Amino acid sequence: MQITANNPDRKSWLHVNKDTDFPIQNIPFGVFLTKEDIITIGTRIGEYAIDLGAFHQLGYFDGIPLTDDMFMQDSLNDFIADGRKTWRLVRNRIADVFDAENSSLRENKKHRDIIIFDMNDVEMLLPIDVGDYTDFYSSKEHATNVGMMFRGKENALMPNWLHMPVAYHGRSSSIVVSGTPIHRPYGQTLPIGETTPVFGSSKRVDMELETAFITTAANNLGESIAVDEAWEYIFGMVLFNDWSARDIQKWEYVPLGPFLGKNFASTISPWIVTMDALEPFRCESPKQEITPLPYLQQERKDSTYDIKLEAILKTENGDLNLLSKSNFRYLYWSMSQQLAHHTINGCNIRTGDMIGSGTISGATKNSFGSMLELTWAGKEPIILKDGTKRTFFNDGDTVILQGSCENDNVKIGFGKCSGKILPPINLK
Amino acid sequence: MQITANNPDRKSWLHVNKDTDFPIQNIPFGVFLTKEDIITIGTRIGEYAIDLGAFHQLGYFDGIPLTDDMFMQDSLNDFIADGRKTWRLVRNRIADVFDAENSSLRENKKHRDIIIFDMNDVEMLLPIDVGDYTDFYSSKEHATNVGMMFRGKENALMPNWLHMPVAYHGRSSSIVVSGTPIHRPYGQTLPIGETTPVFGSSKRVDMELETAFITTAANNLGESIAVDEAWEYIFGMVLFNDWSARDIQKWEYVPLGPFLGKNFASTISPWIVTMDALEPFRCESPKQEITPLPYLQQERKDSTYDIKLEAILKTENGDLNLLSKSNFRYLYWSMSQQLAHHTINGCNIRTGDMIGSGTISGATKNSFGSMLELTWAGKEPIILKDGTKRTFFNDGDTVILQGSCENDNVKIGFGKCSGKILPPINLK
Numbered sequence: 001m002q003i004t005a006n007n008p009d010r011k012s013w014l015h016v017n018k019d020t021d022f023p024i025q026n027i028p029f030g031v032f033l034t035k036e037d038i039i040t041i042g043t044r045i046g047e048y049a050i051d052l053g054a055f056h057q058l059g060y061f062d063g064i065p066l067t068d069d070m071f072m073q074d075s076l077n078d079f080i081a082d083g084r085k086t087w088r089l090v091r092n093r094i095a096d097v098f099d100a101e102n103s104s105l106r107e108n109k110k111h112r113d114i115i116i117f118d119m120n121d122v123e124m125l126l127p128i129d130v131g132d133y134t135d136f137y138s139s140k141e142h143a144t145n146v147g148m149m150f151r152g153k154e155n156a157l158m159p160n161w162l163h164m165p166v167a168y169h170g171r172s173s174s175i176v177v178s179g180t181p182i183h184r185p186y187g188q189t190l191p192i193g194e195t196t197p198v199f200g201s202s203k204r205v206d207m208e209l210e211t212a213f214i215t216t217a218a219n220n221l222g223e224s225i226a227v228d229e230a231w232e233y234i235f236g237m238v239l240f241n242d243w244s245a246r247d248i249q250k251w252e253y254v255p256l257g258p259f260l261g262k263n264f265a266s267t268i269s270p271w272i273v274t275m276d277a278l279e280p281f282r283c284e285s286p287k288q289e290i291t292p293l294p295y296l297q298q299e300r301k302d303s304t305y306d307i308k309l310e311a312i313l314k315t316e317n318g319d320l321n322l323l324s325k326s327n328f329r330y331l332y333w334s335m336s337q338q339l340a341h342h343t344i345n346g347c348n349i350r351t352g353d354m355i356g357s358g359t360i361s362g363a364t365k366n367s368f369g370s371m372l373e374l375t376w377a378g379k380e381p382i383i384l385k386d387g388t389k390r391t392f393f394n395d396g397d398t399v400i401l402q403g404s405c406e407n408d409n410v411k412i413g414f415g416k417c418s419g420k421i422l423p424p425i426n427l428k
Numbered sequence: 429m430q431i432t433a434n435n436p437d438r439k440s441w442l443h444v445n446k447d448t449d450f451p452i453q454n455i456p457f458g459v460f461l462t463k464e465d466i467i468t469i470g471t472r473i474g475e476y477a478i479d480l481g482a483f484h485q486l487g488y489f490d491g492i493p494l495t496d497d498m499f500m501q502d503s504l505n506d507f508i509a510d511g512r513k514t515w516r517l518v519r520n521r522i523a524d525v526f527d528a529e530n531s532s533l534r535e536n537k538k539h540r541d542i543i544i545f546d547m548n549d550v551e552m553l554l555p556i557d558v559g560d561y562t563d564f565y566s567s568k569e570h571a572t573n574v575g576m577m578f579r580g581k582e583n584a585l586m587p588n589w590l591h592m593p594v595a596y597h598g599r600s601s602s603i604v605v606s607g608t609p610i611h612r613p614y615g616q617t618l619p620i621g622e623t624t625p626v627f628g629s630s631k632r633v634d635m636e637l638e639t640a641f642i643t644t645a646a647n648n649l650g651e652s653i654a655v656d657e658a659w660e661y662i663f664g665m666v667l668f669n670d671w672s673a674r675d676i677q678k679w680e681y682v683p684l685g686p687f688l689g690k691n692f693a694s695t696i697s698p699w700i701v702t703m704d705a706l707e708p709f710r711c712e713s714p715k716q717e718i719t720p721l722p723y724l725q726q727e728r729k730d731s732t733y734d735i736k737l738e739a740i741l742k743t744e745n746g747d748l749n750l751l752s753k754s755n756f757r758y759l760y761w762s763m764s765q766q767l768a769h770h771t772i773n774g775c776n777i778r779t780g781d782m783i784g785s786g787t788i789s790g791a792t793k794n795s796f797g798s799m800l801e802l803t804w805a806g807k808e809p810i811i812l813k814d815g816t817k818r819t820f821f822n823d824g825d826t827v828i829l830q831g832s833c834e835n836d837n838v839k840i841g842f843g844k845c846s847g848k849i850l851p852p853i854n855l856k
Contacts, residue, residue, distance in 0.1 A: 131600065131601060132599055132600050132601050137684060147683070150683070151683075158682050158683060159618075159623065160616075160618075160625070160679055160680055160682070163616060163624075163625050164616055164625075164680065166680065166684055166687075167684065167687050168596070168597070168684035168685050168687055169596070169597035169598055169599055169685075169687065169691070170597055171560055171597055171775060172559065172560050172600075173559060173560050173649075173775070173776050173777070173778050173781070174649055174774075174775055174776055176649065180649075182650075183649075183650035183774050185772075185773035185774050186652070186723075186772050186773055186774070187772060187773050188588075188591060188592055188721060190587075190588075195587065196591075197588070197591050197592075197721070199721045199722070199723065202773075221601075221602055221604065221608075221611075221692075221693065222610075222611035222692075222850075222852075222853045223853055223856075224614070224853075224855060224856065225856075226855075226856045229856070245773070248773065251588055252588055252592065252594065253683070253685075254586050254588070254683075255575070255578070255579075255586060255681070255682075255685070256565060256594055256595065256596035256685040256686065257596050257681075257683070257684040257685025257686075258684065258685075259594075259595055259596055259597065260769070260770075260772065260773040260775065261773075263597070263773070263775045264649075264650075264773040264774045264775055265649065265774070293616060293625070293627045294627070295614075295627065295855070341688070342688075344613075344614050344615060344688065345613035345614055345615050345630075345673070345676065345688040345689075345691070345692040346602075346611050346613050346614070346692045346693075346852075346853065347599060347601070347602055347688065347691045347692055348601045348602055349601070350601050353601070422650075424650075424774075425650045425651055425652075425774065427652060427654075427723070428651075428652065428653075428654045428657070
C-alpha cells in the first residue's frame with residue numbers, strides 16, 4: 001500500500017506555520033484530554049489537535065475496518081495492535097480529509113467544531129500503556145565516554161559491545177509524558193574516598209538524550225524475529241529523556257546494572273511519529289567495525305534515520321541554553337538489529353513495548369547526550385547565559401529535548417519532550 | 429479486622445487430604461479456565477477449584493462491597509487494587525461458607541455444581557497482569573557463590589551488597605504460569621579462551637529457586653514507602669523459577685546486567701498465597717551484619733517467613749530427583765526492606781507488580797538454589813537416579829519448585845511451579 005499521506009506537495013486547509021513540526025505530512029498519534037474532560041486518541045496538524053474518536057464517529061473513516069471505539073480510548077495500544085495496514089489506511093485517510101482539495105470536513109462547521117481543538121485547549125497524556133521498557137546502549141561514543149569515566153580508559157568499551165546491541169530492562173511505571181515535573185530522587189551514594197554510603201538527595205541529576213520506538217505484538221514466546229522483518233513491528237518513535245541520578249547509579253550498578261539511579265522517572269514526547277512519516281529520512285548507518293553474527297546482519301543499508309536532536313536547558317528566568325546537538329543516525333546499532341537481538345532468545349515483544357536507543361552522543365563534545373559527558377563527570381562545568389554554572393541539574397531547571405527531520409520538501413518533527421526538576425518530596 | 433480465615437481448628441465440608449497444600453486455612457487466589465471455556469477468578473480447597481465469579485453472582489459475598497464483575501476477570505489486578513480490607517473480608521467469607529458448620533452452600537446441590545470444580549477439570553492461567561517485574565538479589569549465600577564464580581573470591585560480594593538490597597529490572601512479558609514449556613534459548617556466548625563470540629543454543633540452562641510477591645498500588649511517583657508501612661501493599665506470594673542461561677548471561681551482563689540470559693522465560697506457581705495466610709509463619713530474619721541506613725531499619729524483628737522450599741528435577745522417565753532444599757527465611761533482606769529501597773527514590777509501585785526474591789540459597793551445598801551453585805559452575809555434576817549426570821538442564825527435563833509452611837496445627841503450601849525444557853524453535 002502506498003503511503004499517500006507522505007506526498008510532499010500536499011497542503012492542508014488548516015493553517016500551518018512554515019516551520020511547524022506537524023505539517024500534514026506528519027500525522028502523529030497521541031492521546032489528549034479536552035476541557036470537557038473527554039479523553040481521546042488524536043492527531044495534530046500545526047497548532048490544531050484533532051479528535052479521532054469524533055472523526056471516526058462522524059464517519060470520516062468509513063470504509064476502513066475499525067472497531068467502533070478504536071479511538072475513544074486512553075491509550076493507543078488497541079490501534080497499534082491492529083498492525084501496519086491499519087496504521088497506513090488511517091494515516092492516509094486523515095491526510096485526505098485535511099487536504100486543501102477536500103471540502104467534506106472543511107465545509108462542515110458543525111463537524112469541525114466537534115473534531116478540531118486548539119492545541120492550547122487540550123492536555124497531552126501518556127499515549128501508550130507501556131508493557132515492557134527496554135533501554136539499549138547503542139551509541140558507541142556514549143558507551144565509550146561513560147566507560148572511560150566509570151572504569152577508566154582501558155576498560156571503556158566492554159568486549160561484548162561491538163558484537164551485540166547491549167541493553168537492559170528499565171521501569172515502565174515511571175514513564176511520564178512531557179510536562180510532568182520530576183522530583184529529585186533520594187538514595188544511597190558513596191562519597192569519594194569513603195567505604196560507607198550516605199543517604200540524601202542526588203547531587204547528580206542528569207538527562208539522557210534518547211529516542212524510543214513503540215512496537216506492535218511481534219512474536220510468541222520462544223520465537224525470534226528476523227533482522228530484516230523487524231521493521232514490520234515498529235509503529236513509531238518518540239523523544240525520550242531517561243533521567244539519571246549518576247551518584248546513585250555509580251554506587252548501586254555493580255553487578256546487576258542501573259536500578260534506582262534510573263527508575264525515578266523517564267519522560268517521553270506526547271506525539272508518536274510513525275515510521276511511515278519518517279520513511280523519507282532513511283539513511284545509512286555507521287559502518288560496523290566488526291561483522292556481526294548472521295542474525296544481526298541486515299540487508300538494507302539505509303537502516304537508520306536522519307533525525308536531528310537537541311537538548312536545551314531552560315533556567316527559571318526563562319533563558320534557553322543549548323546543551324547538545326546530536327543525531328539519531330550516529331547510533332551504531334539499528335532498530336532492526338536491536339529487535340532481532342532482543343528476540344533471538346525467544347523473548348516475546350508485545351504491543352506497547354517501548355524500546356529506548358540509549359543516550360545518543362556524537363563524536364564531538366557539543367554532541368554529547370548527557371551532562372555526565374558534557375561536563376566530563378562534573379569536571380568541566382557549562383556556563384549558562386545567566387552566568388551561572390552547571391555540572392548536573394539544579395532544582396527549577398527544565399530540560400527540553402527536540403527532534404526533527406528535514407529535506408528540501410518537508411520537515412517532520414517530534415515537538416517537545418520537557419520536564420522540570422523539583423525538590424525531593426519530604427520523606428514519611 | 430481479624431483474620432478469622434486462619435482459625436486452625438476450622439474444618440471444611442469439602443474433603444481435604446491431610447497433607448494438602450490447600451487446607452481451608454489457605455484460600456489462595458488464582459485464575460482458571462473451565463471446560464466450558466469460562467475464565468474466572470477462583471480459590472482452591474484440597475483438590476477442588478472454586479469459581480469465585482459464580483460464588484459472587486449467587487450471593488455468597490453479599491454484604492461485602494464488591495463490584496459485580498470483580499471475579500469474572502482474567503486477572504486478579506482489580507481485586508488486588510481494592511486493598512487489604514477487601515482481601516481479608518473475601519477470604520474470611522470463603523472460609524465461613526466452606527466451614528463444616530455452614531450448610532448454606534453445602535446443602536445447595538445446584539449451587540455446588542455451578543461453583544465447585546474438580547482440579548483435574550480446570551486449567552490454571554497466569555493469575556495477574558504483571559506490571560513491572562523487579563528481581564532482587566537478597567540471598568547473601570547466593571550472591572557470594574555467584575560472585576566467586578564470575579569474579580573470583582576477592583570480589584565475590586560487592587561493596588554495596590550489605591548496605592542495600594541490590595536489584596534489577598526483569599522482563600514481564602515472558603512470565604508464564606506453571607506448566608508452560610520453555611524453549612531452550614539461542615544466543616551469543618564466548619567460548620573459554622576465545623575473544624570472538626559464537627552463536628548457538630545455550631548449553632547452560634539453569635533454574636533459580638525463588639519466590640515473588642505481588643503488590644497493590646502503593647505510592648505516587650516521587651513518593652516513597654516507609655519500611656514499616658510496606659507490608660500494607662503486599663498481597664501475596666508465589667513460587668518463582670527465574671530461568672537463566674548462564675553462558676549467555678556471562679557474556680552479555682557487563683556493564684548493564686542480565687538481559688537475554690534471563691528474559692526468555694520465568695515461571696510462577698498459579699495460586700497466590702496471601703500474606704494473611706502466611707502470617708502464622710512469620711519468623712526472625714538473619715541478623716544484619718551492618719546496621720543499614722535509617723530508611724532500611726525495620727521495627728519488627730519477625731520480618732520474614734518460615735517457608736520450606738524444594739527444587740526437583742523430573743527426568744523424562746518420570747524419576748523425581750531432589751536438587752535442593754532451601755528456606756525463604758535464609759534471605760538477608762526482608763520484603764519490607766526491598767519495597768522501602770525500591771521506592772526511596774520515588775519509583776512508583778503499581779497493582780500487579782511482581783517482585784522476586786532472587787535465588788534463595790542456604791549455607792550448605794544441598795540448599796543452593798541454582799545448578800550454577802549446586803554443580804559449582806558445572807565442575808561437580810549431579811548424579812541422578814537413572815545414573816545420568818547433570819551440570820545444567822537437558823531438553824526434556826522438567827524443573828519443579830515446591831514450597832510450604834508447617835506448624836503443629838496447619839500446613840499452608842504453594843502447590844507446584846513446574847516447567848519442562850524443550851529444544852529451541854527453528855530460527856526463521
